[in-house]
Structure formats: structure tokens, C-alpha cells
Amino acid sequence: MTEETNLHPDELLPFYVNDTLDPDQRTEIEAHLHCCRRCQDETAFLRTLQTGVRQSISDSGPGDMAWPRLQRAIRRENNKHRQSPRWMATALAASLLVILAQSALLFHSYPEPRGYTLSGNTPAGQVVQLRFAPGATEADIRRVLQAVDARLVDGPGALGIYRVRLGDGDARSLEQRLDWLRQQASVISHAARE
Amino acid sequence: MEDPHNRWLAQIADGDEQAMQQFYRAWAGPVYQFALRRLDEPADAADLLHEVMLEVWRRAGRYEGRSRVKTWLFGITHHKILDRLRQLGRARQREDSVMDVDMQPATCSDTLSAVAAAANATWVQRCLDRLAAIHRQVLHLAFYEELSCNEIAEVLACPAGTVKSRLMHARNNIKRCLQRLGIQ
Numbered sequence: 001m002t003e004e005t006n007l008h009p010d011e012l013l014p015f016y017v018n019d020t021l022d023p024d025q026r027t028e029i030e031a032h033l034h035c036c037r038r039c040q041d042e043t044a045f046l047r048t049l050q051t052g053v054r055q056s057i058s059d060s061g062p063g064d065m066a067w068p069r070l071q072r073a074i075r076r077e078n079n080k081h082r083q084s085p086r087w088m089a090t091a092l093a094a095s096l097l098v099i100l101a102q103s104a105l106l107f108h109s110y111p112e113p114r115g116y117t118l119s120g121n122t123p124a125g126q127v128v129q130l131r132f133a134p135g136a137t138e139a140d141i142r143r144v145l146q147a148v149d150a151r152l153v154d155g156p157g158a159l160g161i162y163r164v165r166l167g168d169g170d171a172r173s174l175e176q177r178l179d180w181l182r183q184q185a186s187v188i189s190h191a192a193r194e
Numbered sequence: 195m196e197d198p199h200n201r202w203l204a205q206i207a208d209g210d211e212q213a214m215q216q217f218y219r220a221w222a223g224p225v226y227q228f229a230l231r232r233l234d235e236p237a238d239a240a241d242l243l244h245e246v247m248l249e250v251w252r253r254a255g256r257y258e259g260r261s262r263v264k265t266w267l268f269g270i271t272h273h274k275i276l277d278r279l280r281q282l283g284r285a286r287q288r289e290d291s292v293m294d295v296d297m298q299p300a301t302c303s304d305t306l307s308a309v310a311a312a313a314n315a316t317w318v319q320r321c322l323d324r325l326a327a328i329h330r331q332v333l334h335l336a337f338y339e340e341l342s343c344n345e346i347a348e349v350l351a352c353p354a355g356t357v358k359s360r361l362m363h364a365r366n367n368i369k370r371c372l373q374r375l376g377i378q
Contacts, residue, residue, distance in 0.1 A: 011358040014365070020342035041305045049368060052318030053337040062226045062240045067218055070247050074211065077251065129207070129255045157258035159204045190208050192255065 131190035199263040207255035268349040321371035329364035
């Protein structure tokens with residue numbers, strides 16, 4: 001029986017039945033089925049089993065409240081990302097010079113590194129996700145990345161997403177840098193923290 | 195034509211809630227059913243669906259299109275299922291509740307009688323319920339979700355050989371069970 005079994009494509013029959021074999025495999029199986037009663041019977045069983053599995057699906061679902069619950073959770077996530085960390089509020093309140101410098105940065109259209117960084121303002125090596133606008137040139141991309149002290153680390157993915165690592169040569173917070181990137185609409189079509 | 199599921203993921207990565215709702219409507223049922231096959235409890239499956247969709251919201255930007263959206267999504271679901279089973283202390287419980295494991299390939303007469311018995315949906319359901327969860331799971335992925343062997347292996351993070359082996363055990367166990375029900 002073992003020797004006979006080795007001659008039959010038992011392991012492939014379920015995938016013949018669910019029609020996921022590649023064309024060459026399918027052709028081989030069909031040629032075998034043409035003259036093998038044993039495998040014909042096995043295929044018939046698998047087709048009936050397939051029907052049974054499909055019919056056994058429960059009528060129950062996740063319920064009508066599942067989406068509203070998820071929607072609330074998503075909005076909580078978004079709100080959490082927008083809030084400033086408490087330690088940042090403490091650092092700003094402790095130094096008038098830092099507060100004035102932060103205010104100046106908010107109104108500056110082309111930011112340049114200030115030569116100092118607030119300790120812990122942006123976690124070292126923080127990675128964000130960017131997608132570049134279709135018409136962006138290499139020079140545009142270079143300018144924008146240099147402006148926020150960023151380096152490409154990965155990408156593009158299938159959705160055109162690039163992963164970019166932010167350095168500590170820019171005094172602004174992560175959210176401030178992301179906001180600035182989003183304002184560069186001719187170059188950046190998507191900017192989000194990872 | 196662009197796959198709408200890929201487009202939704204790109205929009206979700208941009209924080210588009212409407213795209214998330216469309217994605218949810220398309221996939222909530224399949225994810226829920228897949229979770230239910232392994233977790234058995236509707237409440238657990240509903241909670242798991244919530245966790246999976248939240249993970250989609252967080253990770254949509256990381257989908258790189260190397261596999262189908264279904265495979266990617268079910269891979270996330272499978273890992274969440276394993277986490278949940280560990281939390282519930284049920285990682286091994288269902289795997290132990292195997293009906294007689296039959297290592298022998300079925301005979302021709304077994305198959306013929308099983309074909310007849312498999313036409314009875316109640317019997318099929320009864321035999322599926324008695325299967326080990328890992329065997330029920332591969333049957334679901336192969337015959338309900340219609341995934342290929344390699345896709346199932348990717349979802350379950352196991353070799354293709356393991357997928358084939360589990361399917362073989364599942365088939366033989368179902369066949370024996372149906373044969374016994376058929377002659378009662």
C-alpha cells in the first residue's frame with residue numbers, strides 16, 4: 001500500500017479541488033485522474049468535504065456594534081498620537097529661552113538646525129513613513145529630507161511608502177516635523193509616524 | 195484594474211477612516227469565521243476581530259504587496275489567535291482533543307462510503323467539531339478561503355510540508371468519522 005500511495009498525488013488533490021495549483025501541476029493531476037479510479041474517488045470525497053466545510057460556516061457574526069467599537073478605538077489611537085508627552089510640557093515650562101525658541105520655529109517657513117537639541121524631543125532614530133508626490137524631483141526630495149534631518153532607510157514598498165529615519169540635528173518635535181512635512185504638499189503626499 | 199483592497203490599505207495608511215470602514219466590511223466576516231474555527235467561542239472571536247482590525251489600522255502602511263491582502267490579513271489573525279490561546283491557557287488544550295488519529299491512508303471502500311456520508315451536512319459538521327483545531331483550521335483555509343498550499347503555509351508560519359501533513363490527517367480523520375456515522 002505504501003508503494004502504491006507514493007504513486008498517487010494525494011498531497012496535491014486538495015489543491016486541485018480548490019483550484020489553486022499552477023497550470024503544469026493541474027495538467028499532471030488531470031492526466032493521472034484520467035486513469036486512476038482511486039484518486040477519482042478521493043477527489044470526489046474532497047469535493048463533497050469542501051461543500052460540507054462551506055456549509056458548516058456559522059451564521060453568527062461579530063454583531064452590529066463591532067464597527068462602532070472599532071471606530072471609537074481608532075479615534076482614541078489618533079487622539080493619543082496628537083497629545084504632547086507630559087515630560088515635554090514640563091521641559092518647556094522650566095526654560096523661557098526654550099519656549100521662545102519653540103515659538104520662533106513654529107513661524108519659520110524654512111527651518112534650519114539651531115545647533116542645539118532639546119534632550120529627548122524626538123526619540124533618537126525615530127522612523128516615519130513618507131510617500132512622495134508624483135511630480136517631486138530628486139532635488140525637492142533632498143531639500144525636504146535635509147530640512148528635517150532625515151535619511152531614507154527603506155522602500156519603496158508596493159504602496160510607494162518610504163521609511164525615513166529622523167536624526168537629532170533638528171530641534172523640533174516629531175509632530176512638528178511631521179506637520180512641516182505635510183505642508184510640503186508638492187513634494188510629500190503622505191507623512192505619518194510608524 | 196487596481197485591487198480595491200490594496201487601495202483601501204493605502205488610504206488607511208493615510209488615516210482614512212472611511213477606507214477603514216470599507217476594509218472592515220469586506221473582511222470582518224472572513225476574519226471572524228477563521229477566528230471562530232480555532233477559538234470556538236463567538237465572544238472570543240469577536241474580540242479577536244477587533245484586535246486584528248486595530249492592527250490593520252496601525253500597520254496598513256507596512257503592507258508591501260508581496261502577498262495577497264487575504265494572506266497578509268490571515269497571517270495577522272493567526273498570530274493574534276496564538277496570543278489569545280496563550281492568554282487563555284488553551285494553547286495545547288484543543289490540540290490534545292484529537293479524535294483517533296489515523297496514520298493509515300484510507301482504503302478505497304473507506305473513501306466510497308465517506309463520499310456518501312459526506313453528503314450529510316450534519317455528519318460533516320459533527321466530524322469537523324471533533325477534529326483538532328489545527329486540522330479544522332487547515333480545512334477552513336483550503337476549502338472555505340481557497341488558499342494555496344504556500345499561502346496557507348505563510349498564514350500559519352509553517353512549512354508547506356506541515357500544511358500537507360495536517361490536511362492529510364484531517365482528511366483521514368474525517369473519512370473515518372463519516373464512515374462510522376454512515377454505518378450506525
